[in-house]
Amino acid sequence: MNETMKTILERFSCRSFADTPPTDEQIKLLIKAALASPSAMNRQPWHVTVITDKPLIDELDAEGISIIGAAEDKSGYKRIMERGGKLFYNAPCMVVVSSDSSKWAQMDCGILTQNVTLAAHSLGLGSVICGMAGIPLSGSRSFEFKKRARIPEGYEFCIAILIGNVKTGKKPHEHDMSKVTVI
Numbered sequence: 001m002n003e004t005m006k007t008i009l010e011r012f013s014c015r016s017f018a019d020t021p022p023t024d025e026q027i028k029l030l031i032k033a034a035l036a037s038p039s040a041m042n043r044q045p046w047h048v049t050v051i052t053d054k055p056l057i058d059e060l061d062a063e064g065i066s067i068i069g070a071a072e073d074k075s076g077y078k079r080i081m082e083r084g085g086k087l088f089y090n091a092p093c094m095v096v097v098s099s100d101s102s103k104w105a106q107m108d109c110g111i112l113t114q115n116v117t118l119a120a121h122s123l124g125l126g127s128v129i130c131g132m133a134g135i136p137l138s139g140s141r142s143f144e145f146k147k148r149a150r151i152p153e154g155y156e157f158c159i160a161i162l163i164g165n166v167k168t169g170k171k172p173h174e175h176d177m178s179k180v181t182v183i
Helices: 003-010 024-035 054-070 075-082 105-122 142-148
Strands: 046-051 093-099 126-130 156-164
Touching (some): 003 105, 024 046, 024 093, 024 105, 046 105, 054 075, 054 093, 054 142, 093 105, 105 126, 105 156
Antiparallel strands (some): 046 093, 093 156, 126 156
16 A cells, blocks of 8 residues: 555544643644645645644633633534543644635545644654634634734635544544435
8 A cells, every 4th residue: 555545544533632732843844745736727725724822722722611611502612521521632733724815725624634633643743633722713802813823814714634643543443335326
């Protein structure tokens, strides 16, 4: 099996990160992988913010948990508490992908996200795609957090990727062949 297929098949969603952050070299390679992503008509409708400021990540985490905890539906809050009470699983690095409002931006940012997660795995890092980062970035402190995360005006949160060294690994999810039709 070639290395690309091995990386795709072995990658898993990491929810247990060690305190050790990715190295500067690993971060540079993750940025290269992000920027190498294809996009519709090469418009590159994204902005990538790499956050390694652990106090900022922890503050975003606390704000997100506070918002979820105040919601009428407590199921999300209960699930987070059952998983250790950390929205971002103690990840030492968060890649925030923001997009403009162009037609294919969300799809293009999804492609970029997959590039980054596969690159992270190939570098020996764990990752998990995280939509929950949008909670503090759209709450009452969103303006402050967007400013601190240097999200450019005209761009909105699309998705985030939590990245770090794996503390506890797991097997990739099972493949459900019932989701496939070959004609």
